[in-house]
Amino acid sequence: MSAVTAATSSSASAAGKSALARLGAALVSRLVIIIPYLWLLFFFLVPFIIVFKISLSQTAIAMPPYTPVLDFRDGVSGVVAWFGALNFDNYIWLTQDALYFNAYVTSVIVAAISTVLTLVIGYPIAYGMARAPATIRPTLLMLVILPFWTSFLIRVYAWIGILKPEGLLNELLLATGIISHRLIILNTYTAIFIGIVYSYLPFMVLPLYSALEKMDNSLIEAAKDLGCPPTSAFWKITFPLSLPGVIAGCLLVFIPAVGEFVIPDLLGGSQTLMIGRTLWSEFFGNRDWPVSSAVAVILLLLLIVPIMLFQRAQARAQEQDL
Amino acid sequence: MTRKALWLSATSAFLAVFTLGAHAEDRVVNVFNWSDYIDSSIIDDFTKETGIKVVYDTYDSNEILETKLLAGGSGYDVVVPTASPFLARQIQAGVYQKLDKSKLPNLSNMWNVVMERVAKFDPGNEYSVNYMWGTTGIGYNTEKVKEALGVDKIDSWDAVLKPENIAKLANCGVYFLDSPTDIFPTVLNYLGLKPDSTSPDDLAKATELMLSIRPSIRKFHSSEYINALANGDICVAVGFSGDLFQARDRAAEAKKGVDIAYTIPKEGAEMWFDEMAIPADAPHVAEAHEFLNYMMRPEVIAKSTNFVFYANGNKASQPLVSKEILDDPGIYPDDSTLAKLFTVGPYDPKTQRLVTRSWTKVITGQ
Numbered sequence: 108m109s110a111v112t113a114a115t116s117s118s119a120s121a122a123g124k125s126a127l128a129r130l131g132a133a134l135v136s137r138l139v140i141i142i143p144y145l146w147l148l149f150f151f152l153v154p155f156i157i158v159f160k161i162s163l164s165q166t167a168i169a170m171p172p173y174t175p176v177l178d179f180r181d182g183v184s185g186v187v188a189w190f191g192a193l194n195f196d197n198y199i200w201l202t203q204d205a206l207y208f209n210a211y212v213t214s215v216i217v218a219a220i221s222t223v224l225t226l227v228i229g230y231p232i233a234y235g236m237a238r239a240p241a242t243i244r245p246t247l248l249m250l251v252i253l254p255f256w257t258s259f260l261i262r263v264y265a266w267i268g269i270l271k272p273e274g275l276l277n278e279l280l281l282a283t284g285i286i287s288h289r290l291i292i293l294n295t296y297t298a299i300f301i302g303i304v305y306s307y308l309p310f311m312v313l314p315l316y317s318a319l320e321k322m323d324n325s326l327i328e329a330a331k332d333l334g335c336p337p338t339s340a341f342w343k344i345t346f347p348l349s350l351p352g353v354i355a356g357c358l359l360v361f362i363p364a365v366g367e368f369v370i371p372d373l374l375g376g377s378q379t380l381m382i383g384r385t386l387w388s389e390f391f392g393n394r395d396w397p398v399s400s401a402v403a404v405i406l407l408l409l410l411i412v413p414i415m416l417f418q419r420a421q422a423r424a425q426e427q428d429l
Numbered sequence: 430m431t432r433k434a435l436w437l438s439a440t441s442a443f444l445a446v447f448t449l450g451a452h453a454e455d456r457v458v459n460v461f462n463w464s465d466y467i468d469s470s471i472i473d474d475f476t477k478e479t480g481i482k483v484v485y486d487t488y489d490s491n492e493i494l495e496t497k498l499l500a501g502g503s504g505y506d507v508v509v510p511t512a513s514p515f516l517a518r519q520i521q522a523g524v525y526q527k528l529d530k531s532k533l534p535n536l537s538n539m540w541n542v543v544m545e546r547v548a549k550f551d552p553g554n555e556y557s558v559n560y561m562w563g564t565t566g567i568g569y570n571t572e573k574v575k576e577a578l579g580v581d582k583i584d585s586w587d588a589v590l591k592p593e594n595i596a597k598l599a600n601c602g603v604y605f606l607d608s609p610t611d612i613f614p615t616v617l618n619y620l621g622l623k624p625d626s627t628s629p630d631d632l633a634k635a636t637e638l639m640l641s642i643r644p645s646i647r648k649f650h651s652s653e654y655i656n657a658l659a660n661g662d663i664c665v666a667v668g669f670s671g672d673l674f675q676a677r678d679r680a681a682e683a684k685k686g687v688d689i690a691y692t693i694p695k696e697g698a699e700m701w702f703d704e705m706a707i708p709a710d711a712p713h714v715a716e717a718h719e720f721l722n723y724m725m726r727p728e729v730i731a732k733s734t735n736f737v738f739y740a741n742g743n744k745a746s747q748p749l750v751s752k753e754i755l756d757d758p759g760i761y762p763d764d765s766t767l768a769k770l771f772t773v774g775p776y777d778p779k780t781q782r783l784v785t786r787s788w789t790k791v792i793t794g795q
Contacts, residue, residue, distance in 0.1 A: 166778055168522045172499045204786070209795055272602075273662055294648050377607065377649040380793040391492035392609070392785045394499065 155407070162400035163193035166393075173396050197401040207385065207402060211409065214382040217296070217371075218364035221303040225311045225360050226353065228304060233315035233352075234345075237322070248316070251309050263302055263373050270298055270374070294376035302370040307363070311356040318352025319345070351424040358417040362410055382406055456481040458716040461497075461505040463703065464489045464652065465675060466561070468736035475723050481716050489652040490608075491515045498524045498708060505708055506717035509560050512702040514610055514775030516557055517550035521775075525556045526709045532718040533558070535725035543742035546772060547702050557704035558721055559742025561671065561734070564770060565611045565699040566759070568654075568673030571688045573601045573664035586619045586694045589667060592641045599645035602663030607649035609788035612639070612667070614699050614773045624699065625773040627780040632787055639791040649792050655679070661687045669701075670759060674738030691759045697769035702742070 164173040175192040179185065201207045236247045254262060269275045270293040280286045292298050322345065330340040346353075368383030375381075382402065389399035456479070460472075464487040472483045488494050491511050497503040498510075498519060510516045519525060530536060536558065543559050551557050567583055575581060577597045578588065589595050595603060606612060614624035616635040626632070647663065654666035659679035666673065670691060677689035705724065707717045724730060730741045731749035738754060740761050747755060754760050762770065776784055789795070 168518060168778070170499050170501050170522055170524060172522065206786075206789060206795055271662060273660070376647070377792040378794060380789075380795055385789075388785060388789060391490070391496055392788070393782055394492075394495065395782070 155404075158400045158403055160193070161396050162197055162398075162404050163195065164397045165192075165196070166395050166397055171396070172394050197397045198405075200398060201401055201405065206380075207405075210380050210382045210385040211405070213380050214365050214367075215409075217299060217303075217381060218361050218367070221300055221307070221364050222357050222361045224300060224304050225307055226357060229308055229311035229315055229356065230353075232308075233312045233319055236312070236316050237319035244320075251312050251316075254309065259306065260369065263306070263370060266298070266302055266305065266374060267293060270301070293374065296375065296379065298374040299371050299379060302374040303360075303364050303367065306370065307360040310359040314355035314359065315349060315352040318349040318355075322348050351420060354420045355417065355424075358413055358420075362413055362417075365410060366406060456713075456716060457484060458482075458506045458713050458720045459484045459486070459504055459711075460507045460720065461486050461488065461494065461503070462507075462509045462560075463487060465655070465672070466509070466703075466737055468732050471724075471729055471733060474729075475720065479719060479723070481719060483720070495519065502710060503708060504712060506711040506713045507705055507707060507720055509703050509705055512547050512550040512557070512704050513772055514550075516704050516706060518775040520551060520556050524708060525706045526711070526714070527555050528558070528707065528721070529718060532715075533722050533725065535722050538725055538727055538743050538745035540742050540744035542767075543702065546700070547704065547742075549772065550702075550774065551704065557706040558725060560703045560705045560724065560730075561737065561739035561741050562700065562702040563670035563739045563760075564693050564762070565606065565615060565668070565701065566670055566673070566691060566693045568658055568666045568668060568676055568689055568691045570601070570658065570661065570664040571690050572686075573661075574598070577601055577664070582690060583665075583692050584695055586615070586696050588694075589665060590616065590619050590638060590642060592645070595642045595645040598665050599647070602647045602657070602665070603645060604654040604657060604663050604666040604668070605646050605649050606654075606668050607651050607792070609784045610773070610776075611699060611701075613784060613787070614771070615667075618699075618771060619696055624771045627776060629783060632783060636787040636791060640794075643791060643794065658689055659683065659687065661685065671737050671739035674760065678738065693759055693762060693766055693770075695769075697771060700770035700772055 161173060164175065166172055167174045175189045177186070177189050181188070232251075236244060236251075239247055267274075271277075272289045272291060272293070274293070276292070277286075277289045281289070292301075326344050326348075327340055330344055331337075335343070366383055367381070368387065371379045371381050371384060372387075386399050386402050386406075389395050389402060393399075458481050460483055462485070466487070467485075469485075472485055475481065476483055486505075494508060494510055495515055495518075497505075498508065499522065510519060516525075539558065543562060544554050547557070547559060548554055567586075567589060569583055569588075571582070574583060574588075577600070578594065580588075587594060589598070589603065613632065613635050616638055617626050617631060618624040620631075620634055620638065622631045622634070651668075652672070654663065654668050655672050655676045656679070657663045658666050658673070658676040660683075661680075666676070670693075673689065673691045677691065680687035680689050705721055707714060707721075711717055724733075725743060727743060727746040727749055730743045731746040734741045734746065734754060735751050738760060740754075741750075758766060
């Protein structure tokens with residue numbers, strides 16, 4: 108009798124323990140999930156809400172330069188009045204001047220062309236790296252990452268020295284007799300493309316490399332055995348298998364390139380109308396924080412589509428790996 | 430008992446040293462000034478004399494400064510905005526604190542001509558003291574301009590504001606300031622209109638003129654032209670007087686045969702004043718006043734002028750300014766030129782939007 112009770116009580120306590128352990132494990136995994144959510148909350152959602160709120164305000168000659176500013180001293184009526192003073196006028200304003208639409212379109216086109224150029228240049232580099240002997244691959248990877256050791260800003264400034272009319276490139280081409288007149292490259296769209304492609308190339312090469320490196324080479328051998336010519340083997344096997352890398356690389360280049368400000372400002376001419384520049388002149392030139400916030404909110408909405416595509420592609424790639 | 434007394438005196442001595450140390454470390458002044466705008470030995474001398482550490486930071490546009498100030502909590506103790514429209518508007522927004530003139534005995538050195546002109550923007554000179562002032566004119570490479578236009582010197586805005594003239598200069602390169610508040614008043618004045626006009630019709634005329642010469646302008650930028658002109662990358666820049674004198678100086682130092690000249694065109698030019706002021710939320714107000722007072726010493730500000738080639742608003746410093754600078758009509762203009770220099774007040778928000786929008790149209794063509 109006593110043995111039986113002892114047995115039942117011990118099994119009950121074991122069940123309790125395992126329930127507790129399960130609860131603990133669940134808590135830990137919750138905690139692990141909570142950290143990225145907290146990150147998103149504080150570094151994305153809260154700033155976004157602030158920017159969104161400012162976009163519903165009006166400019167004022169004050170500190171900060173917009174009204175209304177939330178003031179809790181008036182209690183509930185103050186908060187109600189604050190809500191009442193917010194409106195969507197700034198968004199309506201954006202539709203009334205073609206400038207903003209044109210700036211968005213130009214930015215997207217510049218980013219798209221740059222992305223294609225980066226892909227065309229980055230793919231052979233990544234392919235070569237993935238096919239290189241395993242012993243020198245780490246060195247090649249290092250070479251791709253090496254430019255990051257110098258400040259981005261200094262590297263863009265260096266391009267001014269190379270591209271300007273009296274710069275290295277022109278001197279070299281003149282000395283070798285390839286051209287007879289100095290080329291005007293600096294302060295044109297060409298210079299912007301050069302700058303963006305140069306700066307973002309590692310972001311294209313790295314995901315492409317990781318996709319190509321994983322590829323099973325026996326698939327190509329099998330295709331060859333079955334009489335498939337190398338070019339169609341590339342398009343039928345290599346390229347489709349590297350597609351997750353292509354998508355990741357393109358989005359990593361396209362998304363930051365749309366909002367790029369530094370490269371167009373330093374290398375581009377004054378006539379380049381990109382959204383980063385438009386934001387700058389609204390914010391600094393007009394001191395119109397509300398309108399520039401509205402421009403920023405629209406830019407974000409514009410970018411959310413490719414970001415979501417990117418996440419879906421990544422999720423799919425992960426499923427494939429599993 | 431004695432042991433306790435010893436212990437006490439030791440701790441108090443330690444505390445005294447500690448607080449003194451902390452106090453000395455606290456003596457800091459955070460200065461935010463234009464780039465290339467001071468002889469850095471002045472900063473070292475100030476620290477040597479007063480023990481106040483200077484944290485010196487620079488900007489190249491009023492807009493950057495203004496945005497930091499309007500956001501609040503910039504942490505700067507001394508800033509150097511241009512009187513109009515920036516300082517005037519910022520005073521209105523409540524950005525600055527009134528100066529404690531009892532702590533600024535060197536105010537007696539200042540030049541009444543400059544103070545009176547600034548009073549239009551800072552009534553009673555309550556919020557600011559002048560650092561430097563200058564004009565917005567034309568800097569050019571004498572040799573290349575002679576080649577292109579066939580003249581020895583430029584003396585009129587015709588050279589850059591007439592399409593047929595500037596077209597001849599386009600190949601050797603023309604830069605304009607990227608600043609609607611400097612260029613539009615200049616163009617309005619050239620057209621015989623009021624430089625501070627806010628009428629949309631007048632601004633449309635100025636925009637039209639700018640669009641007609643736009644194809645010949647290589648770039649709009651507010652600081653790159655110093656080096657570009659000095660290196661010979663461009664041949665003409667419409668910019669701030671002192672910057673263009675610095676370009677002249679750098680070109681002379683480089684000895685590459687580039688000769689730069691500056692002109693205040695005969696039609697007149699915009700006159701501007703860079704004013705030292707203390708933000709309302711400055712953390713080191715006492716040190717800021719000490720810094721301002723130090724900068725108003727004749728020998729200090731003369732040293733700065735000799736370095737940056739801008740005229741200062743300090744009358745007592747003039748005997749100490751190098752003769753080459755004091756006698757240069759491009760820096761210290763004679764009375765008849767001075768009479769032709771104009772100033773422009775701040776725009777209301779609606780006009781400001783129109784001005785910025787017109788400017789975007791000029792520089793992007795849209």
